Amino acid sequence: MVTFLFTLLILIPIAIAIDIAEKIDNFLEHQDLGFLQIVDEYYINFIIYYANTFMPLALFIAVILFTSKLSNNTEIIAINNAKISFTRFLLPYFIGATLITLLSLAMNHFVVPSSSKIRKKFELTYIKNKRQNQQFKYVSDFSLQLTDSTYIFIRNFNTQSNAGYDFTSEVYDGLNMKSKLVADNIRYNDKDSSFLLQNWRLRRIYEDKDSIFSGNKIDTVFNFTPKDLIYKSALSQEMPSDELLKFIEISEKRGVKNLNAYLVEFHKRTSLPIASYVLTIIAVALAFRKRRGGTGVNLAIGVGMMFIYVFLLKISEVLGAVAGVNSLVYVWMPNIFFGSIALYLYLNARK
Structure with a gap:
Protein backbone atom coordinates (compact mmCIF):
# COMPACT_ATOMS: atom_id res chain seq x y z
CA MET A 1 0.00 0.00 0.00
CA LYS A 130 -16.34 30.63 -27.34
CA ARG A 131 -17.01 28.06 -30.07
CA GLN A 132 -16.68 25.19 -27.57
CA ASN A 133 -19.01 26.95 -25.14
CA GLN A 134 -21.72 27.26 -27.77
CA GLN A 135 -22.28 23.48 -27.98
CA PHE A 136 -24.08 23.53 -24.63
CA LYS A 137 -25.76 26.90 -25.17
CA TYR A 138 -27.83 26.37 -28.32
CA VAL A 139 -30.05 23.45 -29.29
CA SER A 140 -31.56 23.37 -32.77
CA ASP A 141 -34.10 21.13 -34.53
CA PHE A 142 -34.76 19.07 -31.42
CA SER A 143 -37.61 16.56 -31.06
CA LEU A 144 -38.59 14.69 -27.91
CA GLN A 145 -41.23 12.14 -26.91
CA LEU A 146 -42.60 13.18 -23.52
CA THR A 147 -45.12 10.36 -23.08
CA ASP A 148 -46.54 7.52 -25.18
CA SER A 149 -48.82 10.03 -26.91
CA THR A 150 -47.13 13.45 -26.60
CA TYR A 151 -44.32 14.73 -28.84
CA ILE A 152 -42.60 18.13 -28.95
CA PHE A 153 -40.42 19.90 -31.51
CA ILE A 154 -38.25 23.02 -31.00
CA ARG A 155 -36.55 24.81 -33.87
CA ASN A 156 -34.03 26.61 -31.66
CA PHE A 157 -33.51 26.92 -27.91
CA ASN A 158 -30.95 28.85 -25.83
CA THR A 159 -30.23 26.85 -22.66
CA GLN A 160 -28.53 29.84 -21.04
CA SER A 161 -31.46 32.24 -21.35
CA ASN A 162 -34.03 29.38 -21.26
CA ALA A 163 -35.78 30.79 -24.32
CA GLY A 164 -36.47 29.51 -27.82
CA TYR A 165 -38.71 29.87 -30.85
CA ASP A 166 -40.85 27.78 -33.20
CA PHE A 167 -42.28 25.35 -30.65
CA THR A 168 -44.74 22.55 -31.46
CA SER A 169 -46.49 20.04 -29.20
CA GLU A 170 -48.59 17.21 -30.68
CA VAL A 171 -50.83 14.73 -28.87
CA TYR A 172 -51.82 11.46 -30.57
CA ASP A 173 -54.32 8.71 -29.95
CA GLY A 174 -52.62 5.82 -31.72
CA LEU A 175 -51.95 7.14 -35.23
CA ASN A 176 -54.60 9.87 -35.03
CA MET A 177 -53.65 13.39 -33.96
CA LYS A 178 -55.87 14.74 -31.17
CA SER A 179 -54.38 18.20 -30.68
CA LYS A 180 -51.56 20.43 -31.86
CA LEU A 181 -50.13 23.39 -29.96
CA VAL A 182 -47.87 25.84 -31.82
CA ALA A 183 -46.06 28.88 -30.42
CA ASP A 184 -43.69 31.39 -32.00
CA ASN A 185 -41.69 31.78 -28.77
CA ILE A 186 -41.20 29.70 -25.62
CA ARG A 187 -39.53 30.62 -22.32
CA TYR A 188 -38.89 28.43 -19.28
CA ASN A 189 -39.51 29.80 -15.77
CA ASP A 190 -37.17 28.03 -13.36
CA LYS A 191 -39.03 29.21 -10.23
CA ASP A 192 -42.27 27.30 -10.85
CA SER A 193 -41.05 24.97 -13.68
CA SER A 194 -43.59 26.40 -16.12
CA PHE A 195 -43.33 27.53 -19.74
CA LEU A 196 -44.50 30.86 -21.17
CA LEU A 197 -45.78 30.55 -24.75
CA GLN A 198 -46.15 33.65 -26.92
CA ASN A 199 -48.29 33.96 -30.06
CA TRP A 200 -49.72 30.50 -29.50
CA ARG A 201 -52.31 28.55 -31.48
CA LEU A 202 -54.08 25.42 -30.28
CA ARG A 203 -55.98 23.11 -32.61
CA ARG A 204 -58.17 20.32 -31.21
CA ILE A 205 -59.26 17.67 -33.70
CA TYR A 206 -62.58 15.84 -33.35
CA GLU A 207 -64.35 13.36 -35.63
CA ASP A 208 -66.65 15.90 -37.30
CA LYS A 209 -65.04 19.25 -36.53
CA ASP A 210 -61.91 21.08 -35.33
CA SER A 211 -61.61 23.75 -32.66
CA ILE A 212 -58.95 26.43 -32.96
CA PHE A 213 -57.84 28.72 -30.13
CA SER A 214 -55.15 31.39 -30.10
CA GLY A 215 -53.70 34.09 -27.88
CA ASN A 216 -50.72 36.30 -27.14
CA LYS A 217 -49.46 34.66 -23.96
CA ILE A 218 -50.21 31.52 -21.97
CA ASP A 219 -48.50 29.73 -19.07
CA THR A 220 -48.43 25.95 -19.24
CA VAL A 221 -46.50 22.94 -17.93
CA PHE A 222 -44.63 20.25 -19.88
CA ASN A 223 -42.85 17.15 -18.65
CA PHE A 224 -39.33 18.33 -19.53
CA THR A 225 -36.77 20.97 -18.61
CA PRO A 226 -34.09 22.75 -20.70
CA LYS A 227 -31.52 20.34 -19.28
CA ASP A 228 -33.31 17.48 -21.04
CA LEU A 229 -32.63 19.12 -24.40
CA ILE A 230 -28.86 18.71 -24.06
CA TYR A 231 -27.85 15.15 -24.89
CA LYS A 232 -24.09 15.39 -24.62
CA SER A 233 -21.87 12.61 -23.28
CA ALA A 234 -19.88 15.15 -21.25
CA LEU A 235 -22.92 15.79 -19.05
CA SER A 236 -22.97 12.14 -17.97
CA GLN A 237 -19.65 12.65 -16.19
CA GLU A 238 -21.31 15.25 -13.94
CA MET A 239 -24.17 13.01 -12.76
CA PRO A 240 -23.95 10.70 -9.74
CA SER A 241 -24.85 7.15 -10.71
CA ASP A 242 -28.37 7.24 -9.22
CA GLU A 243 -29.14 10.44 -11.13
CA LEU A 244 -27.55 9.04 -14.29
CA LEU A 245 -29.66 5.86 -14.15
CA LYS A 246 -32.81 7.91 -13.60
CA PHE A 247 -31.89 10.14 -16.54
CA ILE A 248 -31.33 7.12 -18.80
CA GLU A 249 -34.66 5.59 -17.74
CA ILE A 250 -36.60 8.80 -18.41
CA SER A 251 -34.82 9.33 -21.73
CA GLU A 252 -35.70 5.79 -22.86
CA LYS A 253 -39.36 6.45 -22.10
CA ARG A 254 -39.15 9.66 -24.11
CA GLY A 255 -37.90 7.79 -27.14
CA VAL A 256 -34.32 9.07 -27.25
CA LYS A 257 -32.69 6.74 -29.78
Whole structure:
Protein backbone atom coordinates (compact mmCIF):
# COMPACT_ATOMS: atom_id res chain seq x y z
CA MET A 1 0.00 0.00 0.00
CA VAL A 2 2.90 2.38 0.70
CA THR A 3 4.33 1.62 -2.73
CA PHE A 4 0.89 2.26 -4.26
CA LEU A 5 0.60 5.66 -2.57
CA PHE A 6 4.16 6.51 -3.61
CA THR A 7 3.38 5.60 -7.24
CA LEU A 8 0.16 7.64 -7.18
CA LEU A 9 1.98 10.64 -5.73
CA ILE A 10 4.49 10.43 -8.60
CA LEU A 11 1.83 10.28 -11.34
CA ILE A 12 -0.37 13.13 -10.07
CA PRO A 13 2.31 15.90 -10.03
CA ILE A 14 3.36 14.87 -13.56
CA ALA A 15 -0.27 15.23 -14.74
CA ILE A 16 -0.57 18.60 -12.98
CA ALA A 17 2.68 19.89 -14.51
CA ILE A 18 1.57 18.90 -18.04
CA ASP A 19 -1.85 20.49 -17.50
CA ILE A 20 -0.37 23.76 -16.20
CA ALA A 21 1.95 23.96 -19.22
CA GLU A 22 -1.08 23.60 -21.54
CA LYS A 23 -3.42 26.02 -19.75
CA ILE A 24 -1.15 28.72 -18.31
CA ASP A 25 -2.03 31.07 -21.19
CA ASN A 26 -5.75 30.65 -20.47
CA PHE A 27 -5.21 31.46 -16.80
CA LEU A 28 -3.20 34.61 -17.60
CA GLU A 29 -5.88 35.90 -20.00
CA HIS A 30 -8.28 36.48 -17.08
CA GLN A 31 -7.00 39.18 -14.77
CA ASP A 32 -9.78 38.56 -12.26
CA LEU A 33 -8.75 34.91 -11.86
CA GLY A 34 -6.69 34.41 -8.69
CA PHE A 35 -4.32 31.64 -7.66
CA LEU A 36 -6.55 30.42 -4.82
CA GLN A 37 -9.57 30.24 -7.12
CA ILE A 38 -7.62 28.16 -9.65
CA VAL A 39 -6.54 25.74 -6.93
CA ASP A 40 -9.91 25.55 -5.19
CA GLU A 41 -12.21 25.26 -8.21
CA TYR A 42 -9.97 23.49 -10.69
CA TYR A 43 -6.88 21.70 -9.41
CA ILE A 44 -8.41 20.14 -6.30
CA ASN A 45 -11.09 18.60 -8.51
CA PHE A 46 -8.45 17.82 -11.16
CA ILE A 47 -6.51 15.80 -8.54
CA ILE A 48 -9.67 13.97 -7.43
CA TYR A 49 -10.51 12.98 -11.02
CA TYR A 50 -7.05 11.84 -12.09
CA ALA A 51 -6.15 10.20 -8.78
CA ASN A 52 -9.24 8.04 -9.16
CA THR A 53 -8.45 7.34 -12.84
CA PHE A 54 -4.84 6.38 -12.06
CA MET A 55 -5.68 4.10 -9.12
CA PRO A 56 -5.76 0.75 -11.00
CA LEU A 57 -2.70 1.73 -13.06
CA ALA A 58 -0.78 2.92 -9.99
CA LEU A 59 -1.68 -0.35 -8.27
CA PHE A 60 -0.36 -2.28 -11.28
CA ILE A 61 3.02 -0.50 -11.19
CA ALA A 62 3.21 -0.75 -7.39
CA VAL A 63 2.64 -4.51 -7.43
CA ILE A 64 5.38 -4.96 -10.04
CA LEU A 65 7.86 -2.86 -8.02
CA PHE A 66 7.04 -4.54 -4.72
CA THR A 67 7.03 -8.11 -6.06
CA SER A 68 10.23 -7.54 -8.05
CA LYS A 69 11.91 -6.39 -4.84
CA LEU A 70 10.76 -9.56 -3.07
CA SER A 71 12.06 -11.63 -5.97
CA ASN A 72 15.43 -9.88 -6.14
CA ASN A 73 15.92 -10.45 -2.41
CA THR A 74 15.17 -14.18 -2.96
CA GLU A 75 12.31 -13.98 -0.46
CA ILE A 76 9.90 -15.68 -2.90
CA ILE A 77 12.27 -18.67 -3.08
CA ALA A 78 11.99 -18.99 0.69
CA ILE A 79 8.19 -18.76 0.43
CA ASN A 80 8.14 -21.53 -2.19
CA ASN A 81 10.42 -23.73 -0.06
CA ALA A 82 7.98 -23.28 2.80
CA LYS A 83 5.34 -24.98 0.58
CA ILE A 84 3.13 -21.87 0.49
CA SER A 85 0.87 -22.04 -2.57
CA PHE A 86 0.74 -19.33 -5.20
CA THR A 87 -2.96 -18.78 -4.36
CA ARG A 88 -2.08 -18.15 -0.70
CA PHE A 89 0.75 -15.90 -1.86
CA LEU A 90 -1.80 -13.78 -3.78
CA LEU A 91 -4.11 -13.32 -0.77
CA PRO A 92 -2.45 -10.15 0.67
CA TYR A 93 -2.38 -8.65 -2.83
CA PHE A 94 -6.10 -9.24 -3.21
CA ILE A 95 -6.83 -7.69 0.18
CA GLY A 96 -5.02 -4.54 -0.96
CA ALA A 97 -6.73 -4.63 -4.36
CA THR A 98 -10.12 -4.97 -2.65
CA LEU A 99 -9.52 -1.88 -0.49
CA ILE A 100 -8.51 0.15 -3.54
CA THR A 101 -11.42 -1.21 -5.61
CA LEU A 102 -14.00 -0.28 -2.95
CA LEU A 103 -12.51 3.21 -2.63
CA SER A 104 -12.47 3.65 -6.41
CA LEU A 105 -16.07 2.42 -6.78
CA ALA A 106 -17.31 4.88 -4.16
CA MET A 107 -15.42 7.75 -5.79
CA ASN A 108 -16.50 6.79 -9.33
CA HIS A 109 -20.19 6.56 -8.53
CA PHE A 110 -20.61 9.47 -6.11
CA VAL A 111 -17.58 11.72 -5.44
CA VAL A 112 -16.01 12.22 -8.89
CA PRO A 113 -19.27 13.27 -10.70
CA SER A 114 -19.89 16.10 -8.21
CA SER A 115 -16.25 17.12 -8.45
CA SER A 116 -16.32 17.02 -12.25
CA LYS A 117 -19.30 19.39 -12.30
CA ILE A 118 -17.24 22.10 -10.54
CA ARG A 119 -14.16 21.44 -12.69
CA LYS A 120 -16.07 21.52 -16.00
CA LYS A 121 -17.89 24.71 -15.01
CA PHE A 122 -14.49 26.31 -14.42
CA GLU A 123 -13.24 25.03 -17.78
CA LEU A 124 -16.25 26.43 -19.64
CA THR A 125 -15.78 29.81 -17.98
CA TYR A 126 -12.02 30.30 -18.19
CA ILE A 127 -10.46 27.69 -20.49
CA LYS A 128 -12.79 26.68 -23.33
CA ASN A 129 -13.06 29.06 -26.27
CA LYS A 130 -16.34 30.63 -27.34
CA ARG A 131 -17.01 28.06 -30.07
CA GLN A 132 -16.68 25.19 -27.57
CA ASN A 133 -19.01 26.95 -25.14
CA GLN A 134 -21.72 27.26 -27.77
CA GLN A 135 -22.28 23.48 -27.98
CA PHE A 136 -24.08 23.53 -24.63
CA LYS A 137 -25.76 26.90 -25.17
CA TYR A 138 -27.83 26.37 -28.32
CA VAL A 139 -30.05 23.45 -29.29
CA SER A 140 -31.56 23.37 -32.77
CA ASP A 141 -34.10 21.13 -34.53
CA PHE A 142 -34.76 19.07 -31.42
CA SER A 143 -37.61 16.56 -31.06
CA LEU A 144 -38.59 14.69 -27.91
CA GLN A 145 -41.23 12.14 -26.91
CA LEU A 146 -42.60 13.18 -23.52
CA THR A 147 -45.12 10.36 -23.08
CA ASP A 148 -46.54 7.52 -25.18
CA SER A 149 -48.82 10.03 -26.91
CA THR A 150 -47.13 13.45 -26.60
CA TYR A 151 -44.32 14.73 -28.84
CA ILE A 152 -42.60 18.13 -28.95
CA PHE A 153 -40.42 19.90 -31.51
CA ILE A 154 -38.25 23.02 -31.00
CA ARG A 155 -36.55 24.81 -33.87
CA ASN A 156 -34.03 26.61 -31.66
CA PHE A 157 -33.51 26.92 -27.91
CA ASN A 158 -30.95 28.85 -25.83
CA THR A 159 -30.23 26.85 -22.66
CA GLN A 160 -28.53 29.84 -21.04
CA SER A 161 -31.46 32.24 -21.35
CA ASN A 162 -34.03 29.38 -21.26
CA ALA A 163 -35.78 30.79 -24.32
CA GLY A 164 -36.47 29.51 -27.82
CA TYR A 165 -38.71 29.87 -30.85
CA ASP A 166 -40.85 27.78 -33.20
CA PHE A 167 -42.28 25.35 -30.65
CA THR A 168 -44.74 22.55 -31.46
CA SER A 169 -46.49 20.04 -29.20
CA GLU A 170 -48.59 17.21 -30.68
CA VAL A 171 -50.83 14.73 -28.87
CA TYR A 172 -51.82 11.46 -30.57
CA ASP A 173 -54.32 8.71 -29.95
CA GLY A 174 -52.62 5.82 -31.72
CA LEU A 175 -51.95 7.14 -35.23
CA ASN A 176 -54.60 9.87 -35.03
CA MET A 177 -53.65 13.39 -33.96
CA LYS A 178 -55.87 14.74 -31.17
CA SER A 179 -54.38 18.20 -30.68
CA LYS A 180 -51.56 20.43 -31.86
CA LEU A 181 -50.13 23.39 -29.96
CA VAL A 182 -47.87 25.84 -31.82
CA ALA A 183 -46.06 28.88 -30.42
CA ASP A 184 -43.69 31.39 -32.00
CA ASN A 185 -41.69 31.78 -28.77
CA ILE A 186 -41.20 29.70 -25.62
CA ARG A 187 -39.53 30.62 -22.32
CA TYR A 188 -38.89 28.43 -19.28
CA ASN A 189 -39.51 29.80 -15.77
CA ASP A 190 -37.17 28.03 -13.36
CA LYS A 191 -39.03 29.21 -10.23
CA ASP A 192 -42.27 27.30 -10.85
CA SER A 193 -41.05 24.97 -13.68
CA SER A 194 -43.59 26.40 -16.12
CA PHE A 195 -43.33 27.53 -19.74
CA LEU A 196 -44.50 30.86 -21.17
CA LEU A 197 -45.78 30.55 -24.75
CA GLN A 198 -46.15 33.65 -26.92
CA ASN A 199 -48.29 33.96 -30.06
CA TRP A 200 -49.72 30.50 -29.50
CA ARG A 201 -52.31 28.55 -31.48
CA LEU A 202 -54.08 25.42 -30.28
CA ARG A 203 -55.98 23.11 -32.61
CA ARG A 204 -58.17 20.32 -31.21
CA ILE A 205 -59.26 17.67 -33.70
CA TYR A 206 -62.58 15.84 -33.35
CA GLU A 207 -64.35 13.36 -35.63
CA ASP A 208 -66.65 15.90 -37.30
CA LYS A 209 -65.04 19.25 -36.53
CA ASP A 210 -61.91 21.08 -35.33
CA SER A 211 -61.61 23.75 -32.66
CA ILE A 212 -58.95 26.43 -32.96
CA PHE A 213 -57.84 28.72 -30.13
CA SER A 214 -55.15 31.39 -30.10
CA GLY A 215 -53.70 34.09 -27.88
CA ASN A 216 -50.72 36.30 -27.14
CA LYS A 217 -49.46 34.66 -23.96
CA ILE A 218 -50.21 31.52 -21.97
CA ASP A 219 -48.50 29.73 -19.07
CA THR A 220 -48.43 25.95 -19.24
CA VAL A 221 -46.50 22.94 -17.93
CA PHE A 222 -44.63 20.25 -19.88
CA ASN A 223 -42.85 17.15 -18.65
CA PHE A 224 -39.33 18.33 -19.53
CA THR A 225 -36.77 20.97 -18.61
CA PRO A 226 -34.09 22.75 -20.70
CA LYS A 227 -31.52 20.34 -19.28
CA ASP A 228 -33.31 17.48 -21.04
CA LEU A 229 -32.63 19.12 -24.40
CA ILE A 230 -28.86 18.71 -24.06
CA TYR A 231 -27.85 15.15 -24.89
CA LYS A 232 -24.09 15.39 -24.62
CA SER A 233 -21.87 12.61 -23.28
CA ALA A 234 -19.88 15.15 -21.25
CA LEU A 235 -22.92 15.79 -19.05
CA SER A 236 -22.97 12.14 -17.97
CA GLN A 237 -19.65 12.65 -16.19
CA GLU A 238 -21.31 15.25 -13.94
CA MET A 239 -24.17 13.01 -12.76
CA PRO A 240 -23.95 10.70 -9.74
CA SER A 241 -24.85 7.15 -10.71
CA ASP A 242 -28.37 7.24 -9.22
CA GLU A 243 -29.14 10.44 -11.13
CA LEU A 244 -27.55 9.04 -14.29
CA LEU A 245 -29.66 5.86 -14.15
CA LYS A 246 -32.81 7.91 -13.60
CA PHE A 247 -31.89 10.14 -16.54
CA ILE A 248 -31.33 7.12 -18.80
CA GLU A 249 -34.66 5.59 -17.74
CA ILE A 250 -36.60 8.80 -18.41
CA SER A 251 -34.82 9.33 -21.73
CA GLU A 252 -35.70 5.79 -22.86
CA LYS A 253 -39.36 6.45 -22.10
CA ARG A 254 -39.15 9.66 -24.11
CA GLY A 255 -37.90 7.79 -27.14
CA VAL A 256 -34.32 9.07 -27.25
CA LYS A 257 -32.69 6.74 -29.78
CA ASN A 258 -29.03 6.54 -28.72
CA LEU A 259 -28.13 6.65 -25.04
CA ASN A 260 -25.02 4.50 -25.35
CA ALA A 261 -22.72 7.42 -24.48
CA TYR A 262 -24.44 7.60 -21.08
CA LEU A 263 -24.44 3.82 -20.66
CA VAL A 264 -20.71 3.70 -21.43
CA GLU A 265 -20.04 6.23 -18.68
CA PHE A 266 -22.18 4.26 -16.19
CA HIS A 267 -20.59 0.87 -16.97
CA LYS A 268 -17.08 2.35 -16.98
CA ARG A 269 -17.51 3.47 -13.37
CA THR A 270 -17.62 -0.19 -12.36
CA SER A 271 -15.35 -1.85 -14.93
CA LEU A 272 -12.30 0.35 -14.28
CA PRO A 273 -12.12 -0.33 -10.50
CA ILE A 274 -12.72 -4.08 -11.04
CA ALA A 275 -9.70 -4.06 -13.36
CA SER A 276 -7.59 -3.78 -10.19
CA TYR A 277 -7.98 -7.54 -9.62
CA VAL A 278 -7.04 -8.43 -13.19
CA LEU A 279 -4.02 -6.12 -13.24
CA THR A 280 -2.88 -7.39 -9.83
CA ILE A 281 -2.76 -11.02 -11.02
CA ILE A 282 -0.87 -10.04 -14.17
CA ALA A 283 1.62 -7.90 -12.22
CA VAL A 284 2.37 -10.63 -9.66
CA ALA A 285 2.69 -13.31 -12.34
CA LEU A 286 5.14 -11.11 -14.29
CA ALA A 287 7.31 -10.09 -11.35
CA PHE A 288 7.43 -13.04 -8.94
CA ARG A 289 10.21 -14.80 -10.92
CA LYS A 290 13.70 -13.39 -10.70
CA ARG A 291 14.73 -12.08 -14.12
CA ARG A 292 18.04 -11.06 -15.62
CA GLY A 293 17.86 -7.26 -15.68
CA GLY A 294 15.95 -7.07 -12.40
CA THR A 295 13.10 -4.66 -11.75
CA GLY A 296 13.69 -2.65 -14.90
CA VAL A 297 12.64 -5.47 -17.23
CA ASN A 298 9.50 -6.22 -15.23
CA LEU A 299 8.63 -2.52 -15.08
CA ALA A 300 9.14 -2.09 -18.84
CA ILE A 301 6.85 -5.04 -19.59
CA GLY A 302 4.28 -3.77 -17.09
CA VAL A 303 4.23 -0.21 -18.46
CA GLY A 304 3.86 -1.59 -21.98
CA MET A 305 0.86 -3.68 -20.95
CA MET A 306 -0.58 -0.71 -19.10
CA PHE A 307 -0.53 1.40 -22.27
CA ILE A 308 -2.16 -1.43 -24.22
CA TYR A 309 -4.92 -1.58 -21.59
CA VAL A 310 -5.54 2.19 -21.75
CA PHE A 311 -5.54 2.02 -25.56
CA LEU A 312 -8.13 -0.79 -25.58
CA LEU A 313 -10.18 1.08 -22.97
CA LYS A 314 -10.42 4.17 -25.17
CA ILE A 315 -11.32 2.11 -28.24
CA SER A 316 -14.04 0.27 -26.31
CA GLU A 317 -15.51 3.58 -25.10
CA VAL A 318 -15.75 4.93 -28.65
CA LEU A 319 -17.21 1.72 -30.08
CA GLY A 320 -19.59 1.31 -27.14
CA ALA A 321 -21.08 4.76 -27.74
CA VAL A 322 -22.17 3.82 -31.28
CA ALA A 323 -25.91 3.36 -31.67
CA GLY A 324 -27.22 -0.19 -31.86
CA VAL A 325 -24.37 -1.95 -30.02
CA ASN A 326 -24.25 -3.50 -26.56
CA SER A 327 -22.31 -0.89 -24.58
CA LEU A 328 -21.89 -3.25 -21.59
CA VAL A 329 -19.94 -5.78 -23.68
CA TYR A 330 -17.69 -3.14 -25.24
CA VAL A 331 -16.88 -1.44 -21.93
CA TRP A 332 -15.93 -4.74 -20.30
CA MET A 333 -13.98 -5.97 -23.34
CA PRO A 334 -10.54 -4.78 -22.04
CA ASN A 335 -11.19 -6.53 -18.71
CA ILE A 336 -12.27 -9.70 -20.53
CA PHE A 337 -9.18 -9.64 -22.75
CA PHE A 338 -6.73 -8.98 -19.93
CA GLY A 339 -8.70 -11.31 -17.65
CA SER A 340 -7.98 -14.19 -20.02
CA ILE A 341 -4.27 -13.22 -19.97
CA ALA A 342 -4.39 -13.07 -16.16
CA LEU A 343 -6.00 -16.53 -15.99
CA TYR A 344 -3.32 -18.01 -18.28
CA LEU A 345 -0.50 -16.44 -16.25
CA TYR A 346 -2.10 -17.55 -12.98
CA LEU A 347 -2.42 -21.18 -14.09
CA ASN A 348 1.19 -21.24 -15.28
CA ALA A 349 2.46 -19.50 -12.14
CA ARG A 350 0.78 -22.13 -9.94
CA LYS A 351 3.01 -24.79 -11.51
